Amino acid sequence: xxxxxxxxxxxxxxxxxxxxxxxxxxxxxxxxxxxxxxxxxxxxxxxxxxxxxxxxxxxxxxxxxxxxxxxxxxxxxxxxxxxxxxxxxxxxxxxxxxxxxxxxxxxxxxxxxxxxxxxxxxxxxxxxxxxxxxxxxxxxxxxxxxxxxxxxxxxxxxxxxxxxxxxxxxxxxxxxxxxxxxxxxxxxxxxxxxxxxxxxxxxxxxxxxxxxxxx
Amino acid sequence: xxxxxxxxxxxxxxxxxxxxxxxxxxxxxxxxxxxxxxxxxxxxxxxxxxxxxxxxxxxxxxxxxxxxxxxxxxxxxxxxxxxxxxxxxxxxxxxxxxxxxxxxxxxxxxxxxxxxxxxxxxxxxxxxxxxxxxxxxxxxxxxxxxxxxxxxxxxxxxxxxxxxxxxxxxxxxxxxxxxxxx
Ligand code: SF4
Numbered sequence: 001x002x003x004x005x006x007x008x009x010x011x012x013x014x015x016x017x018x019x020x021x022x023x024x025x026x027x028x029x030x031x032x033x034x035x036x037x038x039x040x041x042x043x044x045x046x047x048x049x050x051x052x053x054x055x056x057x058x059x060x061x062x063x064x065x066x067x068x069x070x071x072x073x074x075x076x077x078x079x080x081x082x083x084x085x086x087x088x089x090x091x092x093x094x095x096x097x098x099x100x101x102x103x104x105x106x107x108x109x110x111x112x113x114x115x116x117x118x119x120x121x122x123x124x125x126x127x128x129x130x131x132x133x134x135x136x137x138x139x140x141x142x143x144x145x146x147x148x149x150x151x152x153x154x155x156x157x158x159x160x161x162x163x164x165x166x167x168x169x170x171x172x173x174x175x176x177x178x179x180x181x182x183x184x185x186x187x188x189x190x191x192x193x194x195x196x197x198x199x200x201x202x203x204x205x206x207x208x209x210x211x212x213x214x215x
Numbered sequence: 216x217x218x219x220x221x222x223x224x225x226x227x228x229x230x231x232x233x234x235x236x237x238x239x240x241x242x243x244x245x246x247x248x249x250x251x252x253x254x255x256x257x258x259x260x261x262x263x264x265x266x267x268x269x270x271x272x273x274x275x276x277x278x279x280x281x282x283x284x285x286x287x288x289x290x291x292x293x294x295x296x297x298x299x300x301x302x303x304x305x306x307x308x309x310x311x312x313x314x315x316x317x318x319x320x321x322x323x324x325x326x327x328x329x330x331x332x333x334x335x336x337x338x339x340x341x342x343x344x345x346x347x348x349x350x351x352x353x354x355x356x357x358x359x360x361x362x363x364x365x366x367x368x369x370x371x372x373x374x375x376x377x378x379x380x381x382x383x384x385x386x387x388x389x390x391x392x393x394x395x396x397x
Contacts, residue, residue, distance in 0.1 A: 107351045134376040140366040142358045143350070146373045204372060206352030 003209050029211040034191045037121045039182075046182065053096070053122060054179040057172060060095035061088040062115055065102020067129040067162045079165045086172055092118040097175070100152070102162070103131035103144045106204050109151060113201055116152055117214040121187045124179070126171060127157045136161055150200045153186035153193075218243040218298055225266060225300070233258050236303075247288070247301040255304050256314060259289065263319065267293045268300060274316075274326035276334050280361040283308045285336060289316075306336070315341035333359040 009023040040046040063071065074081040075088060089095040092115045104112060116125065127148045130136035135146035148154050155178060158171040178184050190197060194213075202208050219240070226238040226248065235258065236249035250258050262268040268291035277286040289302040306313055315338040317324040327338040328348045335357040338344055347353075356363050 107349075110351070134379045135369075135373070139375070139379065140369050142355075142363070142365045142368045142372075144373075146369070147376050150374055200374075206354060 007209055025211050029214065031211065032213075034117075034194065034213055036188045036191050047180075050180050050182055050184070053184070054176040055085045057084075057086045057097050057124075057175065058095045059086065059088045059097045059099055060092055060115060060119065061090055062092075062098070062112070063101045064104050064108050064112060065129065065131055067102035067131075070128075070162055070165050070168060071099065071101060073165045074168060079169065081169065081172065084169070084172055084176075092116070093120065095119055096122060097124045097126065098152075099126045099128050100132050100148055100154075101128045103129075103136060103138045103141075104148065105143045106145065106206075107143070109145055109201070110205050110210070113151065114210065114214045122184060123187050124155045124175060124184050125152050125186055126175065127154045128168070128171075129163060130159060130161045133157050133159060145204060151197065151204075153189045153197075155184055155186050218296075221296060222246050222298060222300075225298075228266075229258070229261075232261065244298045245301070246299075247303055249303040249305065252304050252306060252313070255289070255302065256316065256319075258302060259291070259316060259319060262291055262300065262302075267295060270294060271316075271320040271322060272299060274323055274330070276330050276336060276359075278308070278334065278359065278361045279305075280308070285311050285334065287313060287330075287336075311336040313338055315339065315344075317341050333357050335360060 007024045009021065011019050012022050013019050040049055059071075061071075063069075071088070073079050074086075081087070092098075096119060098112070098116050098119065100112060116123070125148075127133060131138055131144070132148040132154075135141070135144065138144040139146060145151060156171060156175050158167050160167055163171075175184070198212060222240065222243065223238065226235075226246065229235050229248065233254050234251055235254075239247040241247060270292040272290040272292050273288075274290070275288050277288070279286060285306045285308055287304045287306065289304070290299055291302070292299045304313070311334070313336060315323070315327055317327065317338075317340075324342045324344075325348075327336075327341040328344055328346065330336045331338060331341075331344050332348045332350060332353070350358070355368060358365070358368075
């Protein structure tokens with residue numbers, strides 16, 4: 001594994017002439033592993049939370065494959081996903097739904113993992129299009145993964161190549177039902193099977209040069 | 216003068232100066248000639264300085280596995296005349312090396328970086344040649360080489376979801392549309 005020079009432990013000279021040591025992977029990232037987020041103390045409260053969560057789905061605006069093009073019309077008056085409490089956000093910190101919109105090269109997978117891990121709990125993942133389900137038409141490609149659920153906890157798949165905006169809207173409705181039923185537990189599943197996910201991820205990402213968990 | 220005549224005259228002029236091959240007329244405004252490896256640079260410079268081919272459109276490679284050769288194609292464009300000329304260079308496939316032209320067209324450095332990564336063709340002296348370009352952490356032989364078995368690699372590297380079926384599109388659609396045969 002080749003580590004990028006800027007990630008290596010080294011001495012740095014500051015603007016005031018003082019030399020100090022930096023170790024980017026330790027200094028810039030929190031090393032604490034992720035933890036399971038327990039449900040609220042009583043079911044009726046958890047149900048209320050889940051209702052609220054289902055009604056504010058904020059999507060990370062990160063398009064990986066061709067399917068991303070179908071999200072644009074959803075933001076326009078023609079399909080207007082906003083009327084369902086669905087909106088797009090520019091950063092992982094502000095989003096709770098990650099739509100993997102199509103084929104995912106191993107290079108993008110690395111960024112997708114980082115983005116997913118930076119999202120706040122509770123968070124959900126939708127796999128959009130056949131590429132995320134079984135590789136789609138990139139099934140024999142040297143550089144794309146074939147099963148998204150090996151690498152990230154997927155709550156829901158939307159089939160098609162590519163799925164139309166209506167299919168996405170219907171997917172949002174199904175996701176809402178899952179969340180309200182308390183089944184949107186992807187983030188906890190990720191934590192519980194953390195080692196399994198990490199092993200799968202590291203099997204395909206050959207130049208792993210990031211911390212194991214990117215807060 | 217038609218585009219085709221311009222192209223043919225250009226070829227005649229080139230032929231008088233360099234050992235270029237026959238002109239392949241793809242379209243009136245697009246032709247290809249083969250140039251021996253060692254004459255590429257002088258031919259490129261001549262075309263650029265004397266014939267107005269100032270734009271390098273692309274630099275790409277073809278793997279002629281059976282012949283044991285790589286073909287490099289330098290596509291040049293003459294903007295005022297709106298004609299394109301491609302120069303083909305054949306290289307032996309083993310330890311393929313080609314002279315870099317990044318000093319003539321800086322953009323060539325990017326193409327050369329890609330060709331180094333995807334075909335394993337070396338361009339000594341080209342800037343940042345050995346930095347990763349498209350792939351990250353690639354360990355196998357360059358993936359655009361034709362002896363690289365993409366399917367085998369995909370099966371070994373990535374877990375597949377069981378139950379996937381592959382149909383021949385033509386037969387499948389026929390079945391779907393005319394189930395009783397017609
Ligand atoms: S499923 Fe189809 S539309 Fe979606 S990313 Fe794959 S090839 Fe593109």
